[in-house]
Amino acid sequence: MTTEAPAAASPSPPSPPxxxxxxxxxxxLVLPALVTGVVCSLLxxxxxxxxxxxxxxxxxxLPDALDIGRYSSLWMIVVLTATGVLVGLVVWKAPGxxxxxxxxxxxxxxxxxxxxxxxxxxxxSALMLAGGPSLGPENPIIAINVGLAFWAGKKLLxxxxxxxxxxxxxxxxxxxxxxxxxxxxxxxxxxFAGKPMPMxxxxxxxxxxxxxxxxxxxxxxxxxxxxxxxxxxxxFGNPGWRDLLAAIxxxxxAAVLGMLAVYAFPYVHSAFRTLRHPMxxxxxxxxxxxxLGALGGxxxxxxxxxxxxxxxxxxxGWSAGEFATMTVVKLAxxxxxxxxxxxxxxxxxxxFVGAAFGLCAHALVPGVDPAVGIxxxxxxxxxxxxxxxxxxxxxxxxxxxxPAIIALMCIASLPAWLLVTGRxxxxxxxxxxxxx
Numbered sequence: 441m442t443t444e445a446p447a448a449a450s451p452s453p454p455s456p457p458x459x460x461x462x463x464x465x466x467x468x469l470v471l472p473a474l475v476t477g478v479v480c481s482l483l484x485x486x487x488x489x490x491x492x493x494x495x496x497x498x499x500x501x502l503p504d505a506l507d508i509g510r511y512s513s514l515w516m517i518v519v520l521t522a523t524g525v526l527v528g529l530v531v532w533k534a535p536g537x538x539x540x541x542x543x544x545x546x547x548x549x550x551x552x553x554x555x556x557x558x559x560x561x562x563x564x565s566a567l568m569l570a571g572g573p574s575l576g577p578e579n580p581i582i583a584i585n586v587g588l589a590f591w592a593g594k595k596l597l598x599x600x601x602x603x604x605x606x607x608x609x610x611x612x613x614x615x616x617x618x619x620x621x622x623x624x625x626x627x628x629x630x631x632f633a634g635k636p637m638p639m640x641x642x643x644x645x646x647x648x649x650x651x652x653x654x655x656x657x658x659x660x661x662x663x664x665x666x667x668x669x670x671x672x673x674x675x676f677g678n679p680g681w682r683d684l685l686a687a688i689x690x691x692x693x694a695a696v697l698g699m700l701a702v703y704a705f706p707y708v709h710s711a712f713r714t715l716r717h718p719m720x721x722x723x724x725x726x727x728x729x730x731x732l733g734a735l736g737g738x739x740x741x742x743x744x745x746x747x748x749x750x751x752x753x754x755x756x757g758w759s760a761g762e763f764a765t766m767t768v769v770k771l772a773x774x775x776x777x778x779x780x781x782x783x784x785x786x787x788x789x790x791x792f793v794g795a796a797f798g799l800c801a802h803a804l805v806p807g808v809d810p811a812v813g814i815x816x817x818x819x820x821x822x823x824x825x826x827x828x829x830x831x832x833x834x835x836x837x838x839x840x841x842x843p844a845i846i847a848l849m850c851i852a853s854l855p856a857w858l859l860v861t862g863r864x865x866x867x868x869x870x871x872x873x874x875x876x
Contacts, residue, residue: 469649472593472600473608477656480585480612484657485664487562487581491569495742498570511738516572517730520741523571524726524780527564531718531781534560543709543779543868545579547627547787547826552590552606553583564783572741573729574773574792575784578617585609608653615654618838619667624654626830669745669838671752671795676811676842684848686808690801690816691823691852694794695859698824701771702866706874709779713872718781725780729773736769743784744770744792748839751792755799755810763800767793774825778866786866790825791835794818811840812848819849820856825866829857 498519503510531538536557539545553561565580589609593600611624618624628650629643661667712721733740739747751758751766758766774789798817802808815836822832833853837846864874 466645466648469604470652472597472604473612473649473652474656476589476605476608477612477615477653477658478660480589480609480653481616481657481660481664483585483588484577484581484613484616485661487566487584488569488577491566491577494566494570499572511741513734516733516738516741517727520572520730520733521723521726523567523573524723524729524782525719526567526571527726527782528718528720528722530560530564530567531722531783534563536560537718538564538783539580539583541868542579542781542783543705544870545583546867547579547582547610547785547828552602553587555587555591558584558587561783568777568782568784569743571726572733573726573777573782573784574741574744574770574789575777575782575786576743576745576788578614578785578787580783580785581617582610582613585613604649607650611650612653612657614657616657616661618669618834619658619661620838621651621654621658623831623834624657625651626834627828630828630830669835671749671814671839673752673755673811673814673840676809676840676844679812679844679848682807683809683812684851686801686805686812687816687848687852688855690798690808690813691820691849691856692859693801694797694817694820695824695856696820697767697771697797698790698793698821699860699863701775702824702864702874705775705779705866706864706868706872708775709868710872712780722781725776725782728776728780732769732773732776736766736773740766740770740773740792743788745788748792748795751795751799752810752814752839755802758799758803760800760803763796763803767796767800770796771821786825787822787831787835790821791818791839794821794836795839797821811842811845815840815845815849816852819853823853823856824860827860827865829853 499510503515508515538560539553539557561580562584565577568575569577586606586609589605590602593605611628614624614627615621625647628647715721739750770789771793774786778786794817795814798813799810802810802813818839819832819836822835826832833849836849864876867875869875
């Protein structure tokens with residue numbers, strides 16, 4: 441007796457692509473996105489303006505009035521320690537303690553902060569930006585804008601989902617920070633990976649509102665302050681095999697250097713937490729940052745974007761040892777500032793670390809083009825510190841206005857990514873352990 445083999449199961453038909461959202465579902469996003477973009481940019485510019493005016497007082501007018509060198513070692517130690525005291529007072533006494541521990545936060549905006557927290561966070565951020573700690577404005581201003589947008593959105597349009605205001609404000613602020621909506625589009629696309637998208641439809645349907653908000657934020661910033669990330673380096677022509685090799689080696693070495701800071705991050709954070717009080721942690725952190733500033737020079741202070749421009753303006757103006765010192769000091773300052781309690785982001789100081797590292801490679805091996813060294817160094821450090829590939833690639837490419845750099849950085853990012861993926865991140869969970 442014979443039995444017939446069961447018929448093979450027919451393959452299931454491929455699932456159809458998600459339907460595009462009709463225009464009538466996207467048009468209501470236009471006005472909220474435009475308003476959010478403009479307001480978020482204005483708030484960022486206001487915070488930046490206040491910080492710059494205070495920075496002029498602390499680092500120019502006051503030392504000149506006292507007949508003290510603006511960036512003398514003594515003045516750097518005094519100002520940074522005093523900044524730690526002032527920020528410590530805000531964190532201690534302000535409602536909400538100026539937000540959660542910054543070492544436990546990513547880029548910001550994941551959860552809207554209550555309104556009563558935002559004034560203290562804004563004051564702490566302005567004091568930090570003016571006083572010289574090695575952190576940028578991105579995390580606090582995103583958190584502030586997201587909190588305000590969420591509050592206003594729920595008041596004016598109570599039936600709209602909270603995720604809408606979080607996405608619009610985050611994208612708008614990133615567009616304002618970078619002066620272009622491209623960074624926001626790349627970041628939002630990366631956040632969608634592996635997660636259900638908030639809106640039924642294609643990726644571009646989901647990017648419509650955030651991209652519009654980012655565009656409005658970027659245009660507002662451009663019209664008022666004309667920001668630029670281009671370092672004005674000599675034009676970079678067609679890349680050769682030597683440039684490709686240099687990009688890969690520098691990016692990988694920079695990623696390894698960044699990972700050393702990532703592995704040290706929870707231990708330094710734990711050491712500061714043993715002090716248990718912001719009026720101990722932040723003044724001590726400010727003192728250490730002042731000592732580091734005295735060692736590395738005034739270019740290792742502040743968020744680092746203006747200082748990167750000074751380095752790039754004269755790539756041969758420092759020796760390899762001086763570039764190496766600035767690289768190590770800035771990276772150490774980034775770790776100290778981010779773990780002792782200063783409110784700020786890690787992207788902009790990481791850009792300085794990568795640029796100084798790339799110029800150190802150029803000083804050691806003159807065949808490494810400064811544009812390649814800077815872009816590859818920034819790429820590797822940002823991959824390690826942020827673990828966001830699109831942001832790292834975009835920032836590395838936008839520093840050098842050359843299409844040829846983009847191809848080199850795309851290739852160099854692959855081996856550098858292998859060195860950092862799956863490893864601890866420069867962000868801690870509530871119990872102080874590194875997030876993977």
